[in-house]
Amino acid sequence: MTEVLLGSLVIVALIVGMAMGVLILQRRLIPDTGLDIAVNETLHVSxxxxxxxxxxxxxxxxxxPAACAGSGTCGLCRVTVTGDGAGEPQATERGVLSxxxxxxHMRLACQTSLRGDCAVKVPDDVLTSGARFVSKIASTRMLAPLIREIVVDLPKEQSxxxxxxxxxxxxAPPYRLDFGTLELPPEYRDAWDIAGWSAMSVTSDAEVTRAYSLATRPEDQGQAVFNIRLAVPPAGRxxxxxxxxxxxxxxxVxxxxxxxxxGPxxxxxxQPTEREMVYVGGGVGMAPLRAMIxxxxxxxxTRRIRYFYGARSAADLFYADEFTQLADRHANFSFSPALSxxxxxxxxxxxxxxxxxxxxxxxxxxxxPEDCEYYLCGPPVMVSAVLATLGRLGVDRSAIFYDDFGA
Structure with a gap:
């Protein structure tokens, strides 16, 4: 028994010693020194x-901007990076960047692990519009079982x-939320109970930032309007x-x-052309298309505008009355919803x-159809299907503009 105990202690001592040796060697070979990031040749970040x-x-x-929680799929955090301190592009970046x-020297900032000093070029609007500011929520309402409209009153000093x-x-700040405490309209309560969403909870221990398209119309002066889809886990997971x-x-909220x-x-x-415009959306891809239309x-x-919007059922189809009224008032606009x-x-x-x-x-x-201009926004699978359809119709990719919200 004593021999077994001594043997175990020797093994533990060897493992601890090796771990400490690796840490010491790592500190010597890779010093934990501060790095300098030169941003647009005017700012320096440590x-x-x-x-x-x-x-x-x-x-x-x-x-x-970033919308994919650092997974490298949304492609929004593109920056130009020069210098050896950024290392080589990761496999994820090679799948997103051409x-x-x-x-x-384009990189995805969320995938770039710093090894030394480097220089970074970011879009000018990030520096001019990128400062964070606090606003007040003016109103909220449910538009569909998993989609909520949030209207924000912008500060007077904010453009x-x-x-x-x-x-x-x-x-979002750190928080804990039990979904059973959420106030839901009666027409959506059954859907939540059947799907089990009311039983979920979530905890966030740190600030988290995500990007959301604006659904703001010209008449929403002084406000920012968002269509938020609750990202629920797949059934069974x-x-x-x-x-x-x-x-x-x-x-x-x-x-x-x-x-x-x-932002923004x-x-x-x-695009500043005279071509006919065709909009195709699904889910919260509604937001930027609504603003554009x-x-x-x-x-x-005077450009002809067609809007195709897909939803699963009538409960998931929102702003339909609004677009029907627009079509009644504007002879050059038509709205074509479809339910899958x-x-x-x-x-x-x-x-x-x-x-x-x-x-x-x-x-x-x-x-x-090849002479029209196409604007797509929605889930990646929808955008992929529409791109394939437009290809079969002979539409050149240069006439297609889209946002698929990452992955």
Missing amino acids: ARRGDRLLSALHGAGIMI PRERRA SEFRAGDFMQIT EDEVPPGLVSSWLFS KSGDDITLS FGSFHI HQALSQGT DPAPGDRWTGATGFIHETLRAEMSRHPA
């Missing part, structure tokens, strides 16, 4: 070896001039995948609460099936 570039920039108040972008298609970043950290918090924003940012905008019509455009799985009680008489099928059916009758 960082530590091993820090992610995105975290270092955010920590310095340079709010590079060869031309990589040759131009409310947005370009339709822009997005802002929202920062509730114990493995947590709900979205920022979207969950946004489902709990009320009128009068503070909210921290930065964005490059998904209406309202902006174009309010400016008196209408419920028996929906009494739906419109198009059924996936939205790319409705798009194909209508645009196949168009005399020149």
Whole structure:
């Protein structure tokens, strides 16, 4: 018994000694010295070896957009990085960045692990619009079982001039939320109970920032309007995948609460041409398309505008009355919603099936679909299906502009 005990102690001592030796060697070979990040040749940010570039920039108040929790899938945190301190691009970056972008030293800030000093070039609007500011929530309302509209009153000193298609970043504070305490409209309570969402809970121990598109119309002067989809885990994986950290918090906020924003940012905008515009959306892809359509019509455009929007059932179809009224008032605008799985009680008489099928059916009758301009926003699977449909219709990719919200 004594020999077994002594042997165990010797093994433990060897393991501890080896671990300490590795730590000492690591400190000697890789000194924990401060690093310098030169931003746009005017600012200098301090960082530590091993820090992610995105975290270092955010920590310095340079709010590079990001929407995928650091997984490298949304592609929003593109920056130009020069110097050996950024290392080589990761496999994730090679899957998102084109060869031309990589040759131009483009990197994903969330995937760049710092090894030494480097220089970073960020978009100018990040420096001019990237400062965080606190606003007040004016109102909230449920639009669909998992979609909530949040209207924010912007501070008077904060510009409310947005370009339709822009997005802002929202920062959620640390919090804990039991979903059973959320106030839900009666018409959505059954859906929540059946799906088990009411039994979920989430805890966030630190601030978390995500990007959300603006659904703001010209008449929403002085306000920012967001369509927030609650990111729930896939069915059967509730114990493995947590709900979205920022979207969950946004489902709990009320009128009068503070909210921290930065922006606006964005490059998904209406092109200055005279071509017919075709919009295709799904889910909260509604937000930027709503802003674009309202902006174009309010400016008196004579361009033909078609809007195709896909939802699962009537409960998931929101702003429908608004767009029907727009179509009644504007002869150059039409709204074509489609439901992929209408419920028996929906009494739906419109198009059924996936939205790319409705798009194909209508645009196949168009005399020149290749001469139109296409704006897509929604889930990646929807965007992929629409891109394939447009390819079969002979539409060149240069006429297609889209945002698929990452992965």
